[in-house]
Amino acid sequence: MQSVNEYYSAVQLRSDRWAALREATDTLAQGGTERQMTALRKRVEDLWHSLEVIEPYWAFPGMQAFDYMRRQFTSGHYEDLAYSVHRALRALTSGAYRRRHIPLDKDSSEKDEQDDEAMLSPEARAMSKPYFEVLIVDDVNEHQERWLKSNVSRMRRPEDPFQYEAVVVPSLEDALIAVLFNHNIQAIVVRPGLTLKSRLEMPLLSRYVDSAERQDEIDSLRPKDYGPELCRLIAKLRPELDAYLVTERSVEDIAGLDLGICRRVFYNQEDFVELHLNILRGVQARYKTPFFTALVNYSKQPTGVFHAMPISRGKSITRSHWIQDMGAFYGPNIFLAETSATSGGLDSLLEPHGPIKEAQELASRAFGSKQTFFATNGTSTCNKIVVQALVRPNDIVLVDRDCHKSHHYGMVLAGANVCYLDSYPLNEYSMYGAVPLHDIKKQLLDLKAAGKLDRVRMLLLTNCTFDGIVYNVERIMEECLAIKPDLVFLWDEAWFAFARFNPTYRGRTAMNSANVLRERLRSPEHASAYEKQQAKLKDADDATLLKTRLIPPPTSRVRVYGTQSTHKTLTSLRQGSMIHVNDQDFKGEVEQSFHEAYMTHTSTSPNYQIIASLDVGRRQVELEGFEFVQRQIEAAMSMRRAISTHPLLRKYFKVLTAGDMIPEAHRESGVESYYEPEQGWTDLWECWEKDEFVLDATRVTLAVGGTGWDGDTFKTQILMDKYGIQINKTSRNTVLFMTNIGTTRSSVAYLIEVLVEIAKGLDDLLDDASRMERLAFNKRVTNLMHDLPPLPDFSRFHDAFRADNVTGEGDIRTAFFLSYDETNCDYLELDGSLKKAMDAGQEIVSASFIIPYPPGFPILVPGQVVSQEILSFMRALDVSEIHGYRPDLGLRVFTADALAKLNSAKLSTAAE
Secondary structure, eight states: OOOGGGOSOHHHHHHHHHHHHHHHHHHHHTOOOHHHHHHHHHHHHHHHHHHHTTGGGOSSSHHHHHHHHHHHHHTTOHHHHHHHHHHHHHHHHHTGGGTSOOOOSTTOOOOGGGGOGGGSOHHHHHHSOOEEEEEEEOOOOHHHHHHHHHHHHHTOOTTOSOEEEEEEEOBHHHHHHHHHHOTTEEEEEEOTTOBSSOSOOOHHHHHHHHHHOOHHHHHTOOGGGHHHHHHHHHHHHOTTSEEEEEEOSOHHHHHTSOOTTEEEEEESOOOHHHHHHHHHHHHHHHHOOHHHHHHHHHHTSOOOOOSSOTTGGGHHHHTOSSOHHHHHHHOSHHHHTOOOOSOTTOOOSSSOOSHHHHHHHHHHHHHTOSEEEEESSHHHHHHHHHHHHHOOTTOEEEEETTSOHHHHHHHHHHTOEEEEEOOOEEGGGTEEOOOOHHHHHHHHHHHHHTTOGGGEEEEEEESSOTTOEEEOHHHHHHHHHHHOTTOEEEEEOTTOGGGGGSHHHHTTSHHHHHHHHHHHHTSHHHHHHHHHHHHHTTTOOHHHHHHSOOOOOTTOOOEEEEEEOHHHHSSOOTTOEEEEEEETTIIIIIHHHHHHHHHHHSOSSOOHHHHHHHHHHHHHHHHHHHHHHHHHHHHHHHHHHHHHHOTTHHHHOEEOOHHHHSOGGGOTTOOOOSEETTTEEOOHHHHHHHOSEEEOTTEEEEEOGGGTOOHHHIIIIIIIHHHOOOOOOBOSSEEEEEOOTTOOHHHHHHHHHHHHHHHHHHHHHHHSOOHHHHHHHHHHHHHHHTSOOOOOOOOOBOGGGOSOSSSOOEEHHHHHHHTTSGGGEEEEOIIIIIHHHHHTTOOOBBOSOBEEETTOSOSBOTTBBOOHHHHHHHHHOOOSEEETOBTTTBEEEEOHHHHHHHHHHHHHHHHO
């Protein structure tokens, strides 16, 4: 039996302990020698002890049933016990307890076959009432607990849209453990009898409490403050939940308190009917999907189609003799719901006033924004919309150089002067990290010294990066606002939409950080801290400012935008994305230009299926996002542990840790790895609270150079072609496994099996290899793991495309459109004329975006000078896909005459 320390979460522990209990009780029921039976009884007893501190937080099987099974064990009724455990585990695994009462005794007339949810059709599952659990927090005895639960049960009615069961815990700490542990909880009833401390002790559960509490503040609370404080704490951990406070305090005492997620206060009364109705209403508010519901209703209406789209209502398919297979494959509903109509209960994405507008408002609530806008053609378009809405020609924009190509093209469209920021390189693995805060502050201070700070409009960064590097969003915005108080932030969170629904991850999202900053800037404490720092930093030089954690002025404007590829990490059809806005100046300054940019880039015929999937995806994350994201993290952590501890896998593979991917200077917590075989799991909370950069645990980067295959070969020829495992990102010697909310423990198990099979195959291959074959293998490994070309930084824009040599921003738009005239361009071969020209000291300037996959971002942009480092890197690239580069002709560059003419025209304009 695995030790508790080997489990990342109590959910995994509970699942495995129940499975182990079934195996042990089945064996116990079969009998054996006295020695065997003694050992089995000891094992079962140990399993009971590990489960008894977990089960109080769940409604099923519930402590009453759990104690019933304990009595069966104590009484020696092992066959009855095995039967009860079997039914409990089967109901937990299949979810049958969500649909009906599960009796655990053999005398029940209900059959086992009914327990298997997998046997239900999708239609039957859709027709069943959704199930959830209500947490009641009150320190009551067993008799009072039964009375509470019976009163809650008595309120149920056949017409209720949902069904729920109650879980009762006595203390504030137990309530925090429950909401972080039990994903079925959707509502909390906080009664006046709760206490502070939990009576249960277990290291794994303590981890939940330690990550949720501010211990010094909690210990100083008065008993009458426990209820309101619990509501506030849960609001920070799981803001999607509803809380109801039953209190003996007066209206006047309660009115001025921050009650977090509390939806209603009941004053010292036992109104179970009203409580029941409020609980259902609160869950219904999250369950509703206005546009999806409108589209379903539209599909059921008889209509006559006399506008575009022959496929609408499926008519062009059902009348066809040649494409019936398409109709059979997709089914009728997708065509019944296919339309370009904006009336009949539907809405217009370009001018929403009905269900799309309401769906976007619900998404805004779910993701913590002030406004949210849907997009049906991906985050590439979202990025261009935000840039076009906010950036004016000649504005200076600080851009993460290795951000997605859509941002670079957005700069061209907006006419921005681009100031590229370099991420720290990970040369050993041929990938980049993220941009250090020190470098961002330095660039802003340099622009300030050059008198250009008024032209600086936006900072654009990727959070988290493709490889999983996550910024300290709040700190970056704080310190940048201290230098430029009206700076606009665009956070590309294409791969980070799921982060909102995990308490640890949420703190590093754009919208959460914006809300925290807005609240902090309003506080008297912040104003006082700012004044003190200003006095201390009076006449400070840039070196001092760079070493100081700067405090922004209280008058700073919080202007934050986040773009998310919902379809990449949450439930949505392909290209379903969202733009989240938290901009204090949006209404007065941006709204009109945003509308124009949105109209520019959004189709007049958006796909309604994508919009509906965004609506449903929002419902899912508000009701079960916490559960799904937690399971995703658990799956990734299990993968890390399995690979890191397997002796055969460690010969050829290495899971890259935070220590491998984030330099020590940016890891203030000192945490190097999330899992070490000797000490078990590291708590993520501390490093995610402190460090400048953290590693998203859901992405597992595996170094594969030890196999002798480069990342691209390992991806295509081994994983995909041989085993059907799909991945997206590779580098020269790594592959990236990205878990998502659909990843299962079975998927992880299959991957481990495949890696073991690959490792065994390599063992066999080397065992039979000749001396020369071994030398060749070792040479390939050395080339992949050690002889790597250094990653090039951004060189500079050519003088023709920048105003001065001081701050380095460049006019990328002029360079981009100058290349439209073929007479301004030439082609140079990498190993021929290009190298020769550079060796002769000529300045070579790129006329195109050059984007190799991997790494998947421009290593050259229009107007950029080609450096020797970039040339060496391009020559060393062994990928087959390089966008913008033509192998038959070479690299597209500007001619010397074109650059000279442009420089001359520029000087003439300046003279005038």
